[in-house]
Amino acid sequence: KTMPTYKLSYFPGRGLGEVSRQMLHLSGTPFEDNRITMDDWPKHKESTPFGQMPVLTVDGKQIPQSFAIARYLANQFGFAGKTPLESAWVDALADQYKDYTTEIRPFLMVAYGFGEGDKDKLRKEVAEPAINKLFTILEKKAKENGSNGHFVGSSLTWVDLLVSDHMGILETHVPNAFTAFPTVQDIRKKTTSLPKLKEWIDKRPVTPF
Amino acid sequence: FSAISQSTMPAYKLYYFSIRGLGEVPRQILALADVKFENVGITKEQWPEFKSKTPFGQMPVLEVDGKQIPQSFAIARYVASQHGLAGKTPFEAAWVDALADQYKDFNNDFKKFFYLVLGFGEGDLEAAKLEHGIPARDKFFPLVVKQLKSNGTGFLVGDSVTWVDVLYAEGSSRVAHEVPGFLDDYPEVLEHAKKIHAIPQIKKWIEARPV
Numbered sequence: 001k002t003m004p005t006y007k008l009s010y011f012p013g014r015g016l017g018e019v020s021r022q023m024l025h026l027s028g029t030p031f032e033d034n035r036i037t038m039d040d041w042p043k044h045k046e047s048t049p050f051g052q053m054p055v056l057t058v059d060g061k062q063i064p065q066s067f068a069i070a071r072y073l074a075n076q077f078g079f080a081g082k083t084p085l086e087s088a089w090v091d092a093l094a095d096q097y098k099d100y101t102t103e104i105r106p107f108l109m110v111a112y113g114f115g116e117g118d119k120d121k122l123r124k125e126v127a128e129p130a131i132n133k134l135f136t137i138l139e140k141k142a143k144e145n146g147s148n149g150h151f152v153g154s155s156l157t158w159v160d161l162l163v164s165d166h167m168g169i170l171e172t173h174v175p176n177a178f179t180a181f182p183t184v185q186d187i188r189k190k191t192t193s194l195p196k197l198k199e200w201i202d203k204r205p206v207t208p209f
Numbered sequence: 210f211s212a213i214s215q216s217t218m219p220a221y222k223l224y225y226f227s228i229r230g231l232g233e234v235p236r237q238i239l240a241l242a243d244v245k246f247e248n249v250g251i252t253k254e255q256w257p258e259f260k261s262k263t264p265f266g267q268m269p270v271l272e273v274d275g276k277q278i279p280q281s282f283a284i285a286r287y288v289a290s291q292h293g294l295a296g297k298t299p300f301e302a303a304w305v306d307a308l309a310d311q312y313k314d315f316n317n318d319f320k321k322f323f324y325l326v327l328g329f330g331e332g333d334l335e336a337a338k339l340e341h342g343i344p345a346r347d348k349f350f351p352l353v354v355k356q357l358k359s360n361g362t363g364f365l366v367g368d369s370v371t372w373v374d375v376l377y378a379e380g381s382s383r384v385a386h387e388v389p390g391f392l393d394d395y396p397e398v399l400e401h402a403k404k405i406h407a408i409p410q411i412k413k414w415i416e417a418r419p420v
Binding site for chain 2: 049050051058061063064065066067068069071072075076084085087088089091092095096098102137141
């Protein structure tokens with residue numbers, strides 16, 4: 001039985017593609033890490049299902065939308081929780097994170113250099129409330145789950161990866177963002193020190209986000 | 210005395226405000242799956258106290274044998290997956306998810322106009338229509354039509370109804386109702402909604418629902 005061929009197409013950054021790259025690497029699955037620059041993107045846009053990236057191509061068939069891709073790979077490789085209820089909770093936390101990204105977006109766009117604005121004002125009025133709202137929920141869930149290094153269940157899920165990588169980006173723009181969330185910090189520490197993940201982090205192209 | 214144990218259906222309760230909003234799609238999925246559930250409407254007065262009992266301080270919340278699941282799409286997918294309404298293969302399930310998230314992205318833009326239509330918030334309706342309503346519509350619905358045509362079964366994914374059909378049908382029918390003529394350039398989308406709403410369990414739910 002032959003393994004499927006996987007290609008993940010995304011911009012050169014981490015962003016919406018990183019969690020899927022990480023799962024492919026963690027599972028030991030060879031994949032084409034197809035990074036398309038902003039300059040080249042217009043040439044490729046029409047060949048994607050929704051005119052957007054990331055896109056996962058599995059044996060030539062495309063799947064769009066970052067969380068659909070992540071959940072598909074998580075289910076293939078065992079990173080989606082061990083029961084339907086656990087999977088539902090992984091999904092719920094991921095969607096709560098997605099809502100948060102919509103809330104914090106005005107700050108991050110300026111912080112990343114994609115727009116003009118008062119970064120300090122936005123940090124105070126937009127970023128900090130959004131961070132507090134999400135991370136209070138994450139801290140509570142992490143504790144309820146037994147402070148075992150995971151948000152859900154007792155093994156790695158894609159929401160552990162999603163939050164951990166984001167924290168690495170966010171703290172460069174919001175210093176001390178996570179001091180009130182020690183259990184979440186612990187999850188990030190445990191997740192990012194997994195040898196196979198550390199291997200990926202050490203070899204991946206260095207990008208600010 | 211029977212040695213065969215009876216498998217019992219879990220007890221489902223769906224908590225939301227007594228409006229359609231984000232609760233309607235989970236309710237319709239439960240109805241479509243022929244699952245008995247208690248449809249709990251939380252009033253504005255009850256909400257502050259109930260809020261602290263929810264996992265994220267938000268609704269809808271599904272309670273399954275006392276265990277809570279928040280977030281409307283997580284709820285929909287959980288119920289759908291248990292009842293064959295989430296795609297027949299992992300690839301189909303991924304496309305159901307992708308279309309659901311594409312709808313969510315569309316709605317994040319579109320609601321800047323649509324909430325004003327529904328009477329929530331302040332703003333210039335005509336300006337919002339031009340700046341958010343029309344562009345969001347014309348970016349999203351051509352993709353929907355393309356998907357319906359290329360799938361060719363009348364459903365968005367595969368050859369049977371999935372939870373994303375229910376999501377889209379609720380969204381498009383609500384928009385068409387609140388802003389008459391707004392989706393006239395997308396007849397395939399309106400046909401899709403009609404088809405989904407004619408499914409007996411959904412038809413029955415729509416006829417009997419309180420809101």
